[in-house]
Amino acid sequence: MKVLIPSPLRSYTRTREVEATGTTIGELLADLDRRYPGLRFRMIDEQDKMRPHMRFFINGEQVFDMNRALRPTDEVQIVQALSGG
């Protein structure tokens, strides 16, 4: 499925849009990390929690659950929260 990558993570992917697979957000992020090593830990901490200022949207809907199911046609967008600094 299509995954939109925010600019701070494009040093990993070199492009704003990549393909990855998974039946849940957790699996999708694991696949992204296989393709782009190191990417996942910048977004997900060692306790498997989303980092405070990272946000994930499926087809425009914000999700917080790593086990949220995905369909192959879904579009996933990874976003940095507008938290300044």
Added chain:
Amino acid sequence: MARTKKKPAARKSRPARAKRARKAAPARRVVVLVATRKGAWLFEGNPARKTWRANGPHFLGHIVNHLVLDPRDGRTLLAAAKTGHLGPTVFRSTDMGRTWKEAARPPAFPKVPEGEKGRVVDHTFWLTPGHASEPNRWYAGTSPQGFFRSDDGGVTWEPASGVNDDPRYRIWMGTVQDGTPDGPKMHSIIVDPRNPAHIYMGMSGGGVHESHDAGRTFAPLVKGLEVVEGFDAANIAVHDPHCVRLCPSNPDRLYQQNHCGIYRIDRPSDEWVRIGKRMPKRIGDIGFPMVVHPRDDQTVWVFPMDGQTVWPRTSPEGKPCAYVTRDGGKSWQRLDSGLPADQAWWTVKRQAMTRDAQDPVGLYFGTTSGDLWMSRDEGKRWANVARNLPEIYAVETAELR
């Protein structure tokens, strides 16, 4: 894995034609490694340490807490970095920053079973190369406090001490609310040059600790240290060492800039002695950084800070100055020649003051207002190297042939 490649942003401060010095020019070239809130820079000095060429920014926008060159191989640079949004990592370069590669496994606490609350590394704060006999070994201190080790030159990191999970230590470490404004930290990881298993470290808060088994276990080393009025010094949790340094010329002597004064300890004694009482009363002996002379265990520099009332964390009276003792703390002399005479309200963080090992010793510090200063004559005269950098978090030196 993220890789970056960047050209050095050359900015010569002046033509590199230095006057012929009376003494022979030092054979080794100093590079000053500057870590800031918004990236890192390398300032490459000419042999006379009079002109400096800026190389950077590296990792623009990253919060870089420490940038250290491995003195054992003279080429491996590690940078502890994160951004406001992205999690912490360690970048590694073996070509003086021309290219960087991210650690395959940055410092991280173990995952705990579902339902338990595990700790999360917010940032790696401190990097220490291991003992000379242990190439590729590095240690890292994190925020919140954790002790980590790498045995492959910084590529992979593992939790490396029982203190990370010891319930007693966890109480001493406190919570985010107990720590420094940007998080409680483990810092001042020092490897005894005579014995790789003998390690010191400091925790803010949580005291100074000593290990005889390469960090697997630690024991407190806080006797003689004062704590904030009204608290019990027997409670390790209320101790706050800001910076601990070991004298290379006498590894049995350590100095410490603490939240509550300046101290010295001479091992095997286990009692710190407050030597900051001899500082001028109007300046006090509060501050963050501390620098020890590479060849003289009687000489130490500090950079006092206003720690009165609400802790402004500025230079006292807006007049920045270093102080030096050349007799182990019996007397102190002010060193402010060349620094702003007044209305300069910056200060210097605990990792942001250092030295080289040349003769005379060069001193370097970076300010919270983003200026980099140095002295070629052990603090008698200060000169500005760079202005208008982001807030400077750490300054280290490397000496290259």
